[in-house]
Amino acid sequence: MTTIAVLGAGKIGEALLAGLLRSGRAPADLLFSERHPERSAELTARHGVRAASPAEAAREADVLVVAVKPQDIDTVLTEIGDLRVGTLVVSLCAGLPTSLYESRLPAGTPVVRVMPNTPMVVGEAMSAVSGGTHATEEHLALVTELLGAVGRVVRVPENQQDAVTALSGSGPAYFFFLVEAMIDAGILLGLPRAVASELIVQSAVGAATMLRDSGEHPVTLREAVTSPAGTTISAIRELEVHGVRAALIAAIEAARDRSVELGRAT
Structure with missing residues (x-):
């Protein structure tokens, strides 16, 4: 053995x-x-x-x-x-x-x-x-x-490992950060912390399971939740106005760059 x-x-x-x-x-x-x-x-x-x-x-x-x-x-x-x-x-x-x-x-x-x-x-x-x-x-x-x-x-290939480090190695932290912010938003809207936490954590688990098991593109799954003139599209507009997508891409690039630095420092 x-x-x-x-x-x-x-x-x-x-x-x-x-x-x-x-x-x-x-x-x-x-x-x-x-x-x-x-x-x-x-x-x-x-x-x-x-x-x-x-x-x-x-x-x-x-x-x-x-x-x-x-x-x-x-x-x-x-x-x-x-x-x-x-x-x-x-x-x-x-x-x-x-x-x-x-x-x-x-x-x-x-x-x-x-x-x-x-x-x-x-x-x-x-x-x-x-x-x-x-x-x-x-x-x-x-x-x-x-x-x-x-x-x-x-x-x-090994030359992709720094990108992997930035995307999935550090990835859980990005999700935890977003979940933390969403729980805080629930509290701001008047929900008890425990209720806000349960709502968001289970929503995250369910969404991740759908992504993994359905084989659907994230855009397709998001569009299924986004009704014309509804609540979700109003939220998505605010995320885009505040540059959330660009901020995430920049954050992952920064993590990739730090991974490269760690390799060079040894």
Whole structure:
């Protein structure tokens, strides 16, 4: 059985461990590294998975998932420098190119770059994967299978990963921002916060499900709600007047640019 180690057991790292366990992976085939002893003890108690140092994980794992903050990558790469030949490295670090890992790890190390997002914690992640120089079709298939335990997966060329980071990696935050504003609007209109929250959250869930399952273009679904001279078209006009569409596009471009900067800074 393939041994999988997760370096960095924050929200994403723990969500991946939990998803792999739900998919049928045995706790004995998983391990993780975490710098805070209290957090390590908590995760072992909750999931039955063994904690190890990054160096130990690198020696034991067939697949090494790097899920640390980008600014911590230099330390991690130093600690796992004696990686076993043939170990697959999977990077979940925003902005970091596969070439960074390939230049610091043993020659020929296969690397797959992944951009997940936080809905992984509820098994609804959107992850994009790209193979490095030495990653084979088998490596990409394995990573796709692993990530399928926590959501949906697409493959993209690595030169599109910064755009993916801006669109789906940061995407949940944009939705949370919009939902927050809509709840505030409900309160302004006289609704209790709890009622406004339930109305908007369920509307968001329903709308997302329609988008995913109907196959219809968003314009078609929006037009179905937009009656002539009705309430919805009045709201849409105000959104356009205030430049909401342009603001969203500019925000996503800014996130893309920051992802590029993170890659250059390493």
